[in-house]
């Protein structure tokens with residue numbers, strides 16, 4: 276990369292959308308982990324409503340739908356992800372209970388006190404963990420749940436290279452203890468906290484990208500933005516392999532008091 280300070284946010288969004296639409300999920304995760312987190316949520320019925328924020332093409336949304344009887348709204352900023360989301364819901368015959376909406380997590384187009392559960396895998400960093408917890412709370416019913424994954428430090432100290440990478444990419448990354456304290460500060464009881472296993476990053480995310488990267492680079496041969504996007508993904512993958520003892524995604528499940 277020509278500029279080591281470039282962040283993912285600065286790449287061409289159309290290219291990013293096309294690249295990430297070509298893989299099953301747009302962030303680390305797995306069906307098993309979604310089901311595990313869902314296991315901590317009580318009292319969901321066919322009348323319950325779930326909001327999946329930053330749903331992408333909906334890998335986790337479809338798992339939620341297949342493991343509950345609830346009505347689910349997926350929301351994402353990018354229309355192309357929502358198109359693919361809707362076609363995934365149709366293919367699984369879930370279109371009666373699962374709807375995709377284009378919108379921003381910074382300005383949710385819903386009435387207050389609507390949802391029994393707010394879900395957000397690999398996306399709250401776009402608004403920031405604390406701001407998301409604060410601003411989304413009003414959309415939950417009392418006793419409703421929030422379940423989000425968030426990049427977190429596993430140790431108090433870490434090597435400079437990985438520390439610098441995250442300070443540039445997402446300075447709100449913090450230790451699990453500090454994230455839990457933030458949940459409590461914003462009026463959620465911590466119900467379950469667990470680290471996503473490595474396969475969520477390797478098998479289910481970075482390794483799935485290897486072929487997609489080759490195809491993408493062939494299609495956009497000579498396109499500097501496309502080449503930088505792939506170089507950045509590969510750099511992230513290398514850093515993960517090197518420093519996975521120090522950071523990862525953590526599922527934070529909380530209950531609105």
Ligand code: SAH
Nearest residue numbers: 300301302329330331351352379380398401
């Ligand atoms: N939950 C999916 C996608 C995670 S990637 C998965 O785990 O596979 C992060 C997602 O957040 C992307 O789909 C991106 O389009 C979406 N996003 C980014 N900024 C957003 C915003 N302001 N409002 C809504 N969605 C946003």
